Amino acid sequence: MSDAAAGSPVPLTPAALRGWPLPDRTGSKDERGGVLVVGGARRTPGAVLLCGVAALRVGAGRLTLAAAGSVAPTLAVAVPEAGVLSLPESADGSVRGAAGVLDDELARADAVVVGPGLDEPDGTLAVLEDVCAGLGDDTVVLLDAFALGVLRDARAVRDTLAGRLVLTPNTTEATHLLGGEDVPADRAAPLLAERYGAVVACTGTVADADGHVWASASGYSGLGTSGSGDVLAGAVAGLLAGGADAAQATCWGVALHATAGDRLAARVGPLGYLARELLTELPRVLVELQAR
Numbered sequence: 213m214s215d216a217a218a219g220s221p222v223p224l225t226p227a228a229l230r231g232w233p234l235p236d237r238t239g240s241k242d243e244r245g246g247v248l249v250v251g252g253a254r255r256t257p258g259a260v261l262l263c264g265v266a267a268l269r270v271g272a273g274r275l276t277l278a279a280a281g282s283v284a285p286t287l288a289v290a291v292p293e294a295g296v297l298s299l300p301e302s303a304d305g306s307v308r309g310a311a312g313v314l315d316d317e318l319a320r321a322d323a324v325v326v327g328p329g330l331d332e333p334d335g336t337l338a339v340l341e342d343v344c345a346g347l348g349d350d351t352v353v354l355l356d357a358f359a360l361g362v363l364r365d366a367r368a369v370r371d372t373l374a375g376r377l378v379l380t381p382n383t384t385e386a387t388h389l390l391g392g393e394d395v396p397a398d399r400a401a402p403l404l405a406e407r408y409g410a411v412v413a414c415t416g417t418v419a420d421a422d423g424h425v426w427a428s429a430s431g432y433s434g435l436g437t438s439g440s441g442d443v444l445a446g447a448v449a450g451l452l453a454g455g456a457d458a459a460q461a462t463c464w465g466v467a468l469h470a471t472a473g474d475r476l477a478a479r480v481g482p483l484g485y486l487a488r489e490l491l492t493e494l495p496r497v498l499v500e501l502q503a504r
Contacts, residue, residue: 229501237271239273244454245323246322247449252278258442264291269446280307281299319346323449323452336359352378354448379404383415400412406421411458
């Protein structure tokens, strides 16, 4: 966005977004971009589902989900639009890594999300290392949920992903990534962006590593519900796959997520709507925000 002066938050209003139009996303499913979502321990496969479906809802053409082997068949039935891969797991269903399983998908994915539904640090770190080993040269990676919990101390992963990394922490995850430093929510995103060489979305604020900052112009507290962050991560990934750069995809994803929450707050109530209900709002909100 041309008027995003470094350090001065730019409100993500409909007018501002229309002045920063998304790339044209017509053509075949491959031309519209592919998303790979990696996560889904046995206890939490729904996180991968929400993330992946959100990516499709904002226009991604192809989706692959990777989850613990014990839940992969069920996930394949629940999301028939996706290809599903089985990841090795521990006896209690935590994902242990991804060595050799993701190679083909990593080579052709335009955007990769790691973290939704992962629940154990050693296995999560192994997944991140395996993803980094097979990642395409131009592929953007979004880290969410448990992947954010291990990133701070994973120097090799940080070095590999710097410059093509998107982070979507909540306030607790942001504090952890900042080494326990307690900072105001609107300052967390800029600090994290600089420290990790990433585009960061945190509680409605988006920042990049060059010091540009944007702020959501909408969004109710009802967005603070289980699974909502998975929807946000998927929306950003779907836009990344469609050719938007990391800052644009994240800003548009935050705006879509927040505006979908506004719509549900008006129809259902400011609290009590479900994360899965955000999914059906995303295509409608995208049309509205793109309309001139």
